[in-house]
Amino acid sequence: MVRIVLVQGDITEQQVDAVVNAANSSLLGGGGVDGAIHRRGGPDILAACRALRASHYGKGLPTGRAVATTAGRLPAEWVIHTVGPRFTQDEDRSELLASCYRESLRVADELGARTVAFPAISTGIYGWPMADGARIAVETVRATQTAVEEVRFVLFDTPAYASFEAALA
Template structure:
């Protein structure tokens, strides 16, 4: 599995799956969540509403992941995950790692060969770039060990700021 780090717009990535740093409601929001919803079109919101009425009436739990079609995005799927909100007192690092781990597991189970991640938890939810990059490193390392026959060939970290990109490059450097 190759790991890449780049500065860019995750809504433009031509990969099998893009990961959405969603909120628990799955009904859109700001940051990456809002950008993905806008780029995917209203069908993404409709699919998320369907998830809420059929299997997730209370929303998506922190650290969990669920997939929808990607609709207007150049990807096949959107994998939604909810990071812990540090500003709201959710400081359990294991939940942050779980966002990355569960998204990797779900991407693999969907048959994805490549997946693009944002800095889950690193925006409005208040986790530092270093904490997010370390969580991503732990998740990727753990996934490689626990899923040696995975079909995932490429994991991209698509960062919105040059600062976040630099931290991810430093932390994930040994994996690349």
């Protein structure tokens, strides 16, 4: 069974096998976690993402899917990019959010990663309510068959940490 650890801090500083990036579908960088990972990881990540866009993902990475690249200058071996759904009151997109965690773990297994750091996917600019995002993240990781030994949720602030702590309880 995967060990779940909570950390309040900066995901770009995590010494893990793979860091999960809450990417946008373009894979070419953005704000929030995505921007931080691209800035700290350096140009190698962007070059790898451009190569993905030029080959398999010409229209971008679909929501709920995941793909890996180098981690550049990050203290990890890989970045697993996943595109979270935007929250909307009109449609239940919970399955797409859960898919981000499942697909990221699937990619981690393909890479042989044993430790993976996740952000709180879709809970920033994409507007997903933090408590619900934490619940979906924790339930999905617990229910997913994986060889990953440790999932580390790296949370930017105290309210996010508290939401994940409550979801774990």
